[in-house]
Amino acid sequence: MTRALKSILLGIAALAVGTHAVPCQGPRTYQAEDAVLTGTHIDTAQPGYTGSGYVTGFDQSSDKITFKINSPSTRLYDLSIRVAAIYGEKRTTVVLNGASSSEVYFPASDSFITVSGGQVLLNEGANTLDIVSNWGWYLIDSITLTPSAPRAAHNINPNPVNPAANADAKALYNYLKSIYGKKILSGQQELSWANWISQQTGKTPALVSVDLMDYSPSRVERGTVGTAVEEAIQHHERGGIVSVLWHWNAPTGLYDTEENRWWSGFYTRATDFDVEQALSSTTNANYTLIIRDIDAIAVQLKRLQDAGVPVLFRPLHEAEGGWFWWGAKGPEPCKKLWNLLYDRLTNYHQLNNLLWVWNSILPEWYPGDDTVDILSADVYAQGNGLVELGQDKKMIAATEVGAAPLPDLLQAYQVHWLWFAVWSDGFINNAEWNSLETLQTIYNHDYVLTLDEIQGWRNSA
Structure with a gap:
C-alpha cells in the first residue's frame, strides 16, 4: 500500500461561513x-x-x-x-x-x-x-x-504522446477525452476488490488498477508469481478499462532484514540501490540491471498488447515523496529514469498500447509534455472529500485515493478528475474511509461511470 503524505482535496481549498446571517x-x-x-x-x-x-x-x-x-x-x-x-x-x-x-x-x-x-x-x-x-x-x-465563474473549456492534446500509439491506445485516449469534465470513471485497486464492490453495491468499477510488482526480477528470483496480467485481461474482456502501476522492487541491494524484508524492496528504507549512481553511465552493472528489469516488465506489457488491452501505465509513482528508491535522489535522476523507461518501452520494445500517466505533483519533478499523456496524484484524505503542470492540455486523474470522492462535491467544485481508484485492503473495506452507504451513493450517482455504463466505449468517443 502506498500512502501519499500530501493531502490534496479536490485540487482547491474548501472553506466557507457573523451576528446576522x-x-x-x-x-x-x-x-x-x-x-x-x-x-x-x-x-x-x-x-x-x-x-x-x-x-x-x-x-x-x-x-x-x-x-x-x-x-x-x-x-x-x-x-x-x-x-x-x-x-x-x-x-x-x-x-x-x-x-x-x-x-x-x-x-x-x-x-x-x-x-x-x-x-x-x-x-x-x-x-x-x-x-x-x-x-x-x-x-x-x-x-x-x-x-465563482464556470470553469473554462479544456484544451486537451488531441493525440497520445507516442506517435506510433496503436488503435487500442488511441481509442481509449479518445474515449477519455470525450468524458473528461463530464463524468468520472469509478475505479478500484485489484480485481478481487472490484468484485467485492460489485457484491456490496450491485455495481462494478469501470476501471481496475493492477500492480506489476511481482514481476520485478528481484522478487521473481525469490519465488513470486505475478497474476496482474491475467487479472487485467479478465477485466478488459468484460468491457473494462485497465490501469497498471509498478512497485518496482529495487534491482539489487535489498537489505532483507527483519525490519525491511526483501518484498519491501521498492522502499528507499529497504535498499541501498542508488538510482543516481546507476544512471551515471551506461556501462556500470546497476545500469545493466535497470535495463534487465525494464525488459522483464516489457514482456508482461507485451502480453497485454497482444491481448488488445490498452493500458493506463503509471510507473515511478509518488516519486517526490522520496519513500521509493526511484525518488530518493531527487527530481533529476527520477526524470532521467522516466525518460529511459519511456524510450526503452516505446522505441525499443515497440509497446504502443500504453498511455503514460505521470504521478507526482511538483513542477520540478515533471519530465515534460513529450512523454506524459495524463497527470495524476494519489490522495489519502479521509472524508471522501491538480495540478496545472500540463497547462490544461493534460487530463488529470486521482490514481490512488483512500476515500472515494463524493460526486456532488466534485461537481460543486468543478473538479474534473478523469477517474478515481480506491486503494485495496484497509481502505475500500474500512468504514472509517468508505462506508457501505457512501459507496452505494457514489456507485449509483449519475456523475459516476460504472462498468455497465461504459460498454462499447471503443466506439462511443
Whole structure:
C-alpha cells in the first residue's frame, strides 16, 4: 500500500461561513466590524478602512472573527480578504463551518490591500466563516464573496504522446477525452476488490488498477508469481478499462532484514540501490540491471498488447515523496529514469498500447509534455472529500485515493478528475474511509461511470 503524505482535496481549498446571517447571491462584502468578535476589537487608527472601522487584536491563538452568511444554494465562491499586514508578512487560518480550514498568506503592506483567500463552498442555508489568528498581528477590514465563474473549456492534446500509439491506445485516449469534465470513471485497486464492490453495491468499477510488482526480477528470483496480467485481461474482456502501476522492487541491494524484508524492496528504507549512481553511465552493472528489469516488465506489457488491452501505465509513482528508491535522489535522476523507461518501452520494445500517466505533483519533478499523456496524484484524505503542470492540455486523474470522492462535491467544485481508484485492503473495506452507504451513493450517482455504463466505449468517443 502506498500512502501519499500530501493531502490534496479536490485540487482547491474548501472553506466557507457573523451576528446576522446575510444572503449571498451576487458579489457581497461583509464588514469585519459587523461580525462576531472573539478576543478581538474594533479600531479606526489605521486610515483607508471601509465601513465604520476594522478589526484588530489578533494576538492570541484563539482570537478570531466570525462571519455568518446565508447561501441560497450549495455553491462555490471566490473569497477575498481586505487586510493590512502593517507589522510584516503574516498568515491567517480561514475555517468554514467549524470544520474545513485553509491557511491564507498576507503580504506585508503599509495600507489595506485585497488578498485572495481561495475558493469556498457554501452550503445551502446558514454558514460560518472564521478568520482565526494564526501568525496574528494584522488588521482585517472586510471580506468579499463572489460566485465563482464556470470553469473554462479544456484544451486537451488531441493525440497520445507516442506517435506510433496503436488503435487500442488511441481509442481509449479518445474515449477519455470525450468524458473528461463530464463524468468520472469509478475505479478500484485489484480485481478481487472490484468484485467485492460489485457484491456490496450491485455495481462494478469501470476501471481496475493492477500492480506489476511481482514481476520485478528481484522478487521473481525469490519465488513470486505475478497474476496482474491475467487479472487485467479478465477485466478488459468484460468491457473494462485497465490501469497498471509498478512497485518496482529495487534491482539489487535489498537489505532483507527483519525490519525491511526483501518484498519491501521498492522502499528507499529497504535498499541501498542508488538510482543516481546507476544512471551515471551506461556501462556500470546497476545500469545493466535497470535495463534487465525494464525488459522483464516489457514482456508482461507485451502480453497485454497482444491481448488488445490498452493500458493506463503509471510507473515511478509518488516519486517526490522520496519513500521509493526511484525518488530518493531527487527530481533529476527520477526524470532521467522516466525518460529511459519511456524510450526503452516505446522505441525499443515497440509497446504502443500504453498511455503514460505521470504521478507526482511538483513542477520540478515533471519530465515534460513529450512523454506524459495524463497527470495524476494519489490522495489519502479521509472524508471522501491538480495540478496545472500540463497547462490544461493534460487530463488529470486521482490514481490512488483512500476515500472515494463524493460526486456532488466534485461537481460543486468543478473538479474534473478523469477517474478515481480506491486503494485495496484497509481502505475500500474500512468504514472509517468508505462506508457501505457512501459507496452505494457514489456507485449509483449519475456523475459516476460504472462498468455497465461504459460498454462499447471503443466506439462511443
